Amino acid sequence: MVVRNISQAKAELSALIEEVQKGNEVILAKAGKPVAKLIAYRGPAGPRKPGAMAGQIWIADDFDSLPADMADAFGMLEPR
Numbered sequence: 001m002v003v004r005n006i007s008q009a010k011a012e013l014s015a016l017i018e019e020v021q022k023g024n025e026v027i028l029a030k031a032g033k034p035v036a037k038l039i040a041y042r043g044p045a046g047p048r049k050p051g052a053m054a055g056q057i058w059i060a061d062d063f064d065s066l067p068a069d070m071a072d073a074f075g076m077l078e079p080r
Contacts, residue, residue: 001024001025001026001027002016002019002024002025002026002027003026003027003029003034004016004026004027004028004029005028005029005030005031005032006028006029006030006035009026009028016038017038020038020039020040021040023040025037025038025039026038026039
């Protein structure tokens with residue numbers, strides 16, 4: 001891991017990018033305190049496909065039902 005103050009990083013940007021391309025992380029600091037991290041760009045994540053987890057997850061039949069004490073706390077019960 002390479003740590004550089006911002007003023008140093010301005011002068012060494014090309015060299016820091018080469019470090020990132022080699023797989024190293026570069027930490028940018030201001031007054032000695034880390035403020036940013038340079039890492040290699042991996043490209044966008046693949047497109048998401050709706051229904052990709054069909055059959056792998058389930059939702060309980062009573063998912064939308066609140067217990068009486070919770071419904072009362074949210075003011076969802078009829079007044080007595």
